[in-house]
Amino acid sequence: AQKVTQAQTEISVVEKEDVTLDCVYETRDTTYYLFWYKQPPSGELVFLIRRNSFDEQNEISGRYSWNFQKSTSSFNFTITASQVVDSAVYFCALNAGGTSYGKLTFGQGTILTVHP
């Protein structure tokens, strides 16, 4: 069975602070994909990144960066110099292989509030 845990229910920071959102996953499959989605106050889910299990390179996209470590089964997300527009719920998700292939398992979500 697949499981995703986002231990931080809520995080509150002041603008320009760096913030890291943690994600820990469990799967027995050797091939899997990890995702981050953003849900702004308007409610829609916005795809941010996909990572496959064979690529442990960290990725940076503007102020966003992701740290994937198979040894600790973690896929953490860092926002550098946070902005008020980053306020949202962030979900980590896992798409594993076998009979679960194609189905996303989501974490509980982390509510990020960035104060001006």
Place this chain on the structure above:
Amino acid sequence: DPDVTQTPRNRITKTGKRIMLECSQTKGHDRMYWYRQDPGLGLRLIYYSFDVKDINKGEISDGYSVSRQAQAKFSLSLESAIPNQTALYFCATSDFRGPTDTQYFGPGTRLTVL
């Protein structure tokens, strides 16, 4: 126009009523999904369809049914709505043409069952 649309966007209904939520996509994807979101629980999969003739139950299918009318349309029905089905419902699509399977979500339908 958005690639994945959901109707209605908001709905209030009463216990025992039948209700249908509709999802349409213009992305040309084969796979479609229905999820519900509850506070503190993330999104949970209700049903999914890998093509028109392939429909499968997800994690929490009890009390729901679906219909895949065409490649582009996937409807979710609550035959007899109950208050604990009050939630935010999302439709998603994905295009499996290789080892990746990114799902793209519709705007959501907020359903309240009184």
